[in-house]
Amino acid sequence: MSIEVKNVTYIYMPKTPFERVALADVSLTIPEGSFTAIAGHTGSGKSTLVQHLNGLLTPTSGAVLVDGVNIGDKSKTGRQQAQTARQQVGMVFQYAEHQLFEESIAADIAFGPANQELSAEEIDQRVREAMGIVGLDYDTYHDRSPFSLSGGQMRRAAIAGVLAMRPKYLVLDEPAAGLDPSGREELLQQIKRLHKEQNMTIVMVSHSMEDIAKLADNVIIMAQGKVAAQGTPREVFAQDNLLRQAGLRPPQIAVMMQRLSAAGLPVNAHVLTPEEGLQSLLEVFHVK
């Protein structure tokens, strides 16, 4: 199963002087089990796109299908199903810590499951589980105010609030923005573990080509409200011109290796990660 976006067009403030086409006839598929990264210049429509994935925005035309169910279905028979399908998609916004509001971390994380009207024991169990996943110790933190945490911890508490709903697909809009390098690394590792160990489908909007190269197995490049490219990171990052037209650049290591290759050094010009780059360089210089 998968999330399918079919011919979606979205227009902000139609029929006013402020009318703006944010998405123009976008079609794409996010396969189940994939780690999909969405990249694009500011204003390319990526945030608008991800908000369609769980029905926060309804397409002006077109449809979004989650596991084959049209989540925009408003008919009497389909509405319930659409609602259930939407709940399969968890959404973590940019600066997710700004959504925290409860008096204690546990209560905030319980907000989602409580809205699903689960039993108290079930909620408690899910809160413990979600806190475990994001690395917040339950006994230390569950009673503390979310506002007493550091920025990175607040972000993780907010993500736990989404995970507690046990979504099948997890959409993250720039989850690492504004975190310090160690907090960033930790968070990305946790997302990677979610993908590997819990087999969760991840959709991540990111500006960092390095992160995408390291984590994703499926990349979507957005430009001017359209899909400019989709494929594995290796395929997409090889299309240098296309990336630059979309206002992006390949990962730094790829740029370096391309330059070395252009300068006549027989290195692999299509590497993604620093490790691969190092490997290629070692081979060229016959270092064991």
Next chain:
Amino acid sequence: MLNNIMLGQYFPGDSVLHRLDARVKLVLLLLMLIEVFVFTSGPAYGFITVVTGLLIFLSGVPVRLVLRSLKPLWWIVIFTFVIHLFSHPGQELARVWHFAITQEGVVQGTLISLRLLLLILLSTLLTFTTSPLQLTDALESLLAPGKCVGMPAHELAMMMTIALRFIPTLISETDKIMKAQQSRGADFTTGNILKRLKNMVPILVPLFLSAFRRADELALAMEARCYRGGQGRTRMKELRIRRVDYWAMAAFVVFSMVMGVSLYI
């Protein structure tokens, strides 16, 4: 959900009305509104109506939009008309139960309703063609003489500017928080009033926090750039009276003279 809110109703454009100095527009509008109250004869109202129509045409704002701004006030206009219909003694035209509709009532009702419509139309025309920032600048400039008697004109205008500046920010912030909570299953559209109010807590707490955070940051940023009130402050965009403004004033004088003459018809 909140994307479709327009701030005020400024309609960007480059018409004569858009180019007028905001102070001139504001003062002329005030005078015109006073004239609407002073000259209450039929011909005068006919003339003002024609002039208002002409101004709407000049502004380049679609008539549909202008009329839409009347929407919330329709029922007041109709209510006024109906009350006047019955409340003037005079020549009876028809009778509804105990109440008589008189000729004088019809005339008065029409004039008063027309007066209301004109007041609304003329004032919306100002907000359609003047950006909120121009308006606050104009207010500051017009209130400036009040400084001598201790009126904090600059501070008032600055507060209005900041408030206006942050309305869209807070709207988009609210939109984002609402969406985040909706993603966690929050429901803002069903249940009775008490339940709905309670459901607002997950929006209001983060919103207040962010508003305070922004206020704090803004104060710091302003101080860091040596802001210390209006004394000796210059502006990037000076309001300037230009030729088109003199023409507008001249046109207004002619308009007022015609209105004066209408008294003697």
